[in-house]
Structures are given as C-alpha cells and as structure tokens.
Amino acid sequence: MRTGQVKRSVLGLAVAGLCLSMVMNLCGCTLTGRRTLRLGIYAGSPWQVHESSGYEYIDEAIARFKANHPMVDVVYESGIRINDYTQWLDDAVVMGEVPDVFVMPDEKFGEYASLGVLKNLDSYLRQDDSCSESDFFPAAVQSGKYQYSQYALPYMMNPRLMFVNVSLLKEEGLNVPEESWTPEQFLALCRQLTRDLNHDGTPDQYGVVDYDWLDLAEASGLDLFSDDGHNVDLRGDQVRKVTETYRQLTEFMGSQTEREVLMEAGRVAFAPMSYAEFITYNPWPWKVKKYSGFDWICISLPQASDRTIRYAGDSL
Known part of the structure; x- marks a missing residue:
C-alpha cells in the first residue's frame, strides 16, 4: 500500500x-x-x-x-x-x-x-x-x-488567539492585557470579571469560556511527553501547580456548551479563538457579522514569562 x-x-x-x-x-x-x-x-x-x-x-x-x-x-x-x-x-x-x-x-x-x-x-x-x-x-x-x-x-496552520471583549473590560474599569500577560494575570482578571449580576446565586458574566487544562499546560510550558512521544509524566510540582491553577480558573468559567451564546451576548471577557474564526468574524463591514454588539479584539494567549514559544493551534 x-x-x-x-x-x-x-x-x-x-x-x-x-x-x-x-x-x-x-x-x-x-x-x-x-x-x-x-x-x-x-x-x-x-x-x-x-x-x-x-x-x-x-x-x-x-x-x-x-x-x-x-x-x-x-x-x-x-x-x-x-x-x-x-x-x-x-x-x-x-x-x-x-x-x-x-x-x-x-x-x-x-x-x-x-x-x-x-x-x-x-x-x-x-x-x-x-x-x-x-x-x-x-x-x-x-x-x-x-x-x-x-x-x-x-x-494549513490555524493558530489560536485570545478573544477579548474590550467593551466588557472597559465597563469593569480594566485595560486590555499586554501581549506578555501570564497565566497568573489571566486568572486574576477572570476572578475580577466573573459576576452574579442578578443576585440569584449563579454568575451571569464570566471571565472565560472554552479554555481547557491543556491550554493552561501549554501556557505554562509544561512538557508532558518524552522526546520520543512514548511516555507521559504527570508527576512533579509543575503539574500540580497547573492543576491547582486550573481548578481555580474553573470557578470563573462559563459552560463550554454555551460558548456562542455567552460570546454573542457579550457576557464573557475571554475565549480562545482560532485565526480562521477571527478573520471570518472580525468586525469589519465586509466580513460576516458576529459578536457585533460590542468592541472586541484578539491578542496572544497568556504564557509564562520563562516559557519557550511553541505553536498553539491546529495543523493539516
């Protein structure tokens, strides 16, 4: 064959x-x-x-x-x-x-x-x-x-970026993060931005949606696989740190199944977004209209300051 x-x-x-x-x-x-x-x-x-x-x-x-x-x-x-x-x-x-x-x-x-x-x-x-x-x-x-x-x-390469709801950050008196922002700064912003607006005991506004543990592992520069790709090591202080940080982050995270609803309603501050989605829906008159009721941009995903830059996204 x-x-x-x-x-x-x-x-x-x-x-x-x-x-x-x-x-x-x-x-x-x-x-x-x-x-x-x-x-x-x-x-x-x-x-x-x-x-x-x-x-x-x-x-x-x-x-x-x-x-x-x-x-x-x-x-x-x-x-x-x-x-x-x-x-x-x-x-x-x-x-x-x-x-x-x-x-x-x-x-x-x-x-x-x-x-x-x-x-x-x-x-x-x-x-x-x-x-x-x-x-x-x-x-x-x-x-x-x-x-x-x-x-x-x-x-093709389809890098991942971070969608930022600029209008929501402004309403909360916050600035758009610098390109060099870290996972710790990301967590702090998500904590500040998650709110129960109608006081029913459930958040109506979230810091982030559709951000998973592997995103945080990548942001932290965590190497899980051996060089030959045959073994995975989930031991060590760095793995525990990433796991604990992600546990905290989930407290400020909207449901993944509601990603589109939350984003279109402007009720989430951050969401990973592929470059393909960005160039299709970014708010210009000749583009497909989506997420158009507020100002938004895309910036780099957060990453540890000592992290070696690697590609985050999909490939074909």
Whole structure:
C-alpha cells in the first residue's frame, strides 16, 4: 500500500497551492511514463468557517505540478464534505485505496503513521532541492514528524488567539492585557470579571469560556511527553501547580456548551479563538457579522514569562 504506482502517502497541500506542488513533486520525482496521481481532498473549511477558494488553490498547485510532470495525470474526487472526509479516508485505508497525496486532519496523523499508511519522506526531502523543512514554519513541520522522521508536510496552520471583549473590560474599569500577560494575570482578571449580576446565586458574566487544562499546560510550558512521544509524566510540582491553577480558573468559567451564546451576548471577557474564526468574524463591514454588539479584539494567549514559544493551534 505504501509504495503503489506512485510513492504514497503524504499529507499534502498548502496556502496558495505552492506547497501542494512541492509535495506532489516529491511523489512524482521518480515517475516515468504515463501515470496517474490521485489526490484526497475535501470540500469546505476544516475549521467550520466560510471557505470559497479551496479548489482554486488545488487547481493552481496541480498546474504547477503538471508543468514539471506533463506525463502524470492528476485526479481527485471533488465534493467530499469535510464532515464525511475522515470516514472516507478511513474507508480508503481499509480497502487499500489510499490516495497518493492527501489532506489529513491533525488528529489522524499519529494513527496513520503508526499503522504504516504514510511514506517516510526523509530521503525525498534530502534529494529534492525544491523542498525542505526550512520552507515551513518550524512548529508546523514538527507536527508531521513521527519517531524523529518526517511523514507529513503542513497544508494549513490555524493558530489560536485570545478573544477579548474590550467593551466588557472597559465597563469593569480594566485595560486590555499586554501581549506578555501570564497565566497568573489571566486568572486574576477572570476572578475580577466573573459576576452574579442578578443576585440569584449563579454568575451571569464570566471571565472565560472554552479554555481547557491543556491550554493552561501549554501556557505554562509544561512538557508532558518524552522526546520520543512514548511516555507521559504527570508527576512533579509543575503539574500540580497547573492543576491547582486550573481548578481555580474553573470557578470563573462559563459552560463550554454555551460558548456562542455567552460570546454573542457579550457576557464573557475571554475565549480562545482560532485565526480562521477571527478573520471570518472580525468586525469589519465586509466580513460576516458576529459578536457585533460590542468592541472586541484578539491578542496572544497568556504564557509564562520563562516559557519557550511553541505553536498553539491546529495543523493539516
């Protein structure tokens, strides 16, 4: 399965189609004669926001590839909805019909790499001057490594930011946090901003919503996994500190199931927000209107002052 008509299988694609053509070149660099290269691609955005130009990027990438490999026909099945794509891909793996180059949700990478579905790209990256790890953001390319080898290249990155309800902070006499704010400052602000406005014993206004323990672990620079990714260590003072801080934070946190209601009503000060959501809903006249009854911005997520900067977000 891993070495069919063409070298399979790789996580492909990238913004504006440039990196897709680079990945496809890795697959096509040893092909001779008339061949067919099959792509696995979904329709729509992986992050549930409006997306209208995905196939344009793909077609541009195919054109770049075809210019260098005129004897290779590139085909893909269009119209696979994002919600159906993972099952479609799993079925292809079971049937031995994995596309030669395919987009893969980040959460499937470890499973597919461990099952031997993916092709080790190390040797191809070494021999191809047009494509190397240095062409990508370091944290993104790192997410495609398995047991120290490269099995995938990034298509898109979707960094996480922090939504800030500026109007709510002003009402409470508070300033927007500095970009260098820490988890401790974040906790203190959430404590100040959570209020029971109608005095019924239940908060109506919250400091934060949809912020989980792993967010805080990342903010604190907590390394849970060993370098080889095989072991998890939940012992130690730092883990206990993060756990206790998060326990306190939950006292000022709205229900995750009410995220949209709380945000649209302007009754929460902070919420992690993906970059895709930000550029779709930020308050400009030509954008989709959402969270429009108050002023809001996005800033960096809080992080410990001595933390080594790492990528927080989703990758494809």
